[in-house]
Amino acid sequence: SQQGEEDPQALSIQEGENATMNCSYKTSINNLQWYRQNSGRGLVHLILIRSNEREKHSGRLRVTLDTSKKSSSLLITASRAADTASYFCATDFGNFNKFYFGSGTKLNVKP
Amino acid sequence: DTAVSQTPKYLVTQMGNDKSIKCEQNLGHDTMYWYKQDSKKFLKIMFSYNNKELIINETVPNRFSPKSPDKAHLNLHINSLELGDSAVYFCASSQDAGRETQYFGPGTRLLVL
Numbered sequence: 001s002q003q004g005e006e007d008p009q010a011l012s013i014q015e016g017e018n019a020t021m022n023c024s025y026k027t028s029i030n031n032l033q034w035y036r037q038n039s040g041r042g043l044v045h046l047i048l049i050r051s052n053e054r055e056k057h058s059g060r061l062r063v064t065l066d067t068s069k070k071s072s073s074l075l076i077t078a079s080r081a082a083d084t085a086s087y088f089c090a091t092d093f094g095n096f097n098k099f100y101f102g103s104g105t106k107l108n109v110k111p
Numbered sequence: 112d113t114a115v116s117q118t119p120k121y122l123v124t125q126m127g128n129d130k131s132i133k134c135e136q137n138l139g140h141d142t143m144y145w146y147k148q149d150s151k152k153f154l155k156i157m158f159s160y161n162n163k164e165l166i167i168n169e170t171v172p173n174r175f176s177p178k179s180p181d182k183a184h185l186n187l188h189i190n191s192l193e194l195g196d197s198a199v200y201f202c203a204s205s206q207d208a209g210r211e212t213q214y215f216g217p218g219t220r221l222l223v224l
Contacts (some may be wrong), residue, residue, distance in 0.1 A: 031211050042115070042201055042215030043154075086152060092211065098167055099213070101146075101154035 004032070004072075004089040004102045012108040019076040021105040023089030024069075032065060033090045034074050037104065043088060046074075081111045114138050115216035117202050123222045124192060131188045132219045134202030142166075143185040144203040144213065145177060154201070160185055161208040192223045 004025045013019055023032070031050050035043040049056045049065045049072065056063045062075040076083055086104040093100075115136045124130055136143060144167070145157040159167035160179040174190040185202060202216040 033211060035215075040218075042217045043203075043213075044215070045212045048211050088154065098156060098159070100156070103151050103153040106152075 004091045004100060006087065006089055006102045006105040008105060009103070010106045010108070012110065013079060015079060015081055015109055015111050017079055017109075019079050019083070019107055019109070021074045021087050021107070023072045023074070023091075023102065025072075025089075025091045025100075026070065027091075027093050028067070029091045029093045031092045032063075032072050033092070033099065034061075034063060034072075035088045035090060035101075037086045037088065039085070046087075076107075079107075079109045081109050083107060084109045115202055115204055115214050117200075117216040117219050119219060120217065121220050121222075123224065125224055126192055126194060128192050129188070129190045130192060130221070131186055132200055132202075132221075134185045134187075134216055136183055136202075136204040136214070136216075138204055138206075138214060139183075140204040140214070141182055141207040142205045143179065143182070144205075145185065145187050146201040146203060146215075148199040148201060148218070150198070158185075158187075159208070166208060192221075194223050197221055197223045 004023045007022045033048045034046045037043045060077045065072045086106045088104045090099040090101045142161045144159045148154045158177040163179045176188045179185045199218045203213040205213045
């Protein structure tokens with residue numbers, strides 16, 4: 001299949017700890033994005049990394065991309081209870097902004 | 112000031128019925144999308160319109176028909192609803208078909224009984 005696949009499916013940590021989620025994909029991509037979905041809500045864009053980039057930062061978020069391994073990771077540092085959500089990666093390998101999402105990593109940050 | 116809005120938020124209906132979901136964006140974007148999120152949270156693109164023109168049409172049963180009356184609106188009509196259509200349907204928009212960031216609506220939770 002073409003979609004990204006997140007790993008692990010679920011992650012539970014204590015507030016203050018770091019959370020790392022991974023995404024693997026199968027075909028060469030143009031871009032990869034990470035989105036967050038709070039329970040019962042729509043997805044919110046977090047960060048985009050292009051295929052020629054290796055690392056990007058946004059606040060407490062750090063995204064890496066390894067095109068040779070066809071994988072990306074999202075690191076959330078100093079997690080907060082408000083970070084509790086599902087995190088999705090979306091891969092874009094074609095035209096017309098066609099993104100393929102996985103089923104997400106469900107992060108639970110315990111206060 | 113909701114950027115992407117969908118109606119209704121919840122929809123419970125009987126098998127065989129026909130229903131519509133509406134989406135509106137006030138971001139001035141040219142491109143809109145419909146996604147289906149199943150019970151396992153897997154999110155799959157269904158359709159995309161750019162300036163009222165259909166540009167993405169994934170393998171979706173022809174019981175699903177999108178309509179874009181103008182670039183701020185994208186509706187989804189579903190005929191002869193089936194149990195497997197139960198899911199959350201998300202509308203999204205982006206600046207244009209070449210821009211990457213998509214803005215999602217809150218979703219419409221459809222339950223077919």
